[in-house]
Amino acid sequence: MDFNALAEMLFPHITETPADVEAKYPPRNLPEGAKVTRFAPSPTGFVHFGGLFPSTVAERLAHQSGGVFYLRIEDTDAKREVEGAAEGLIKTLATYGINFDEGAILDESGKVADKGAYGPYKQSMRGPIYQTFAKQLVREGKAYPCFTTEEELDELQQVNKKEEIKNTDWQAEAESRRAEMLARRSFTMEEVKEHLDAGHPFVVRILANGDPEKKVKFTDLVKGAIEFPENDEDFVLLKSDGIPTYHFAHAVDDHLMGTTHVIRGEEWLPSLPKHVQLFSYLGFKLPKYMHIAQIMRLDENGNKKKLSKRDMGANMDDYTRMGYSPEAVCEYVMTLLNSNYEEWHAKNLDKPYTEFPFNIKKMSVSGCLFDFNKLNDVSKNILSRMTAEGVYEKLTVWASAFDPDFAEALTSDKEMAVKILSIGRGGKKPRKDLATWADAKPYMGFFYDKFFAIEDEYPAFDQDIIKATLEKFLETYNYADEMNVWFDKIKAIADSLGFASDMKAYKANPEAFKGNVADISAFIRVAVTGKQNAPDLYTVMQIIGEEKTRARISAQIDTMK
């Protein structure tokens, strides 16, 4: 067969050669050891936690080595593309510290534009480039046109569509597909011409020369040595619309754009044989690969599953909505990515995570379960170290978007809000009440009449005692009292009611008392805050003010006739 003629017949409009294209993509002039990495999402929706993971690795590796980190939009599937997704992706990534040196960026008008000399960075704009390389492969007899339609293929695949797939079905399908594939390989120039003349669409398939009996050895930077059978599947290079599949685009683009390290999710591991073969066919140097372990979730049966779009915590917008600060999420990601991050962080509390020496060797090879407990802990530590002012600023921003009522309360009296947020903050051992901005209202809402309600039960004592406590408190309460005086009065109430005012005495002999001063405090606390769990009561009363404090307690007494 005259492959040259075939190539011309298939791609008459392609006049450039691969060498012409290569000339437009000179090698990058980068210092020794600089890594060129990329994030290459398909614009099909929001940013996924599973996407933030590898992109963080790629960003760190590039910037830590003085290399280049670029964004490539893999919009090769028009059917799945979502309007505006690329813009959203870029914005979201930026809030998590993922900034690109090159590639698809947002211009002044907020539209996706190219920056850098290795573009275009949108694959849909690169059709002729891929076709040039496809034409070359056809010319060399390494790829061929296939006129089998999707419908015909679907029929072959019916077995595959069933829910329950039996062993024999798999084998039958594999055999029939294989037979079909072999059949597609043989054709004559006349047949091709007829199809073309009739305007039939075609795809370009690779002519796989792999022997599945033979193994390819390969080293993944995180997985280590891997062995897999050579590829013998004639997978599609160019779809019938002339746009490449992921595999082909990956090979052509990462070669042309000078990617040194391909960082992607572990789910790509099985297609590695295809890529190895493709790079070899194309005469490209294989980049280094890092396949990152997946984030999992627990399904209803208690099994681990890959975190998917629908899951809570998959969409990065969820974190914004829940009120997690990006710093917390980033730091949590770091703890998952590098096992020694926490150790480093403990010693470098004031340094941003970007100063952490990220280490490929410390990356986990197995997947991990998403753990909200851990995220919350990381987050609490971060928020506890912020100033009251800082918390106020960020909290109001969040609240104005997700809880306008609360935002209004906050901003109507900034001074008070900051006072509230100052409680237990700033010292060596700050309180850790807030993991998210959404935690703020339950924590401090009671300061505002609008959000005040008796939420918790009083401790289990006779109502008479509780009522007596509240009455006695009102009799002696003086807003001007110093904390110690105020406290002594509470102790006096405890003594007068047969409660221990001294915790040690109580501990030594609990039977001798009805309860202790902690119980007495709890009565007052619930009356004033509606909760058993609220910060320092004295300070709370100082902020709320005498009038309101008395009013709340009186109101409680009235309910206890």
Place this chain on the structure above:
RNA sequence: GGCCCGGUGGUCAAGCGGCUAAGACACCGCCCUUUCACGGCGGUAACACGGGUUCGAUUCCCGUCCGGGUCACCA
């Protein structure tokens, strides 16, 4: 089912032939304490199983089991 990856406490994980098998989160207890927290101290809890190799296996090899991923003109 084929292929690939993985398997240390509930979770994330140190470990890389000899250790009382780290640490963090969660949980529990004690201490501190007017409450709630914070903090301090302590505790429960793990090398999936079976064969090898070795003087000695969590560590190396093989098998089994379990978990995950993947098998498209989706990425």
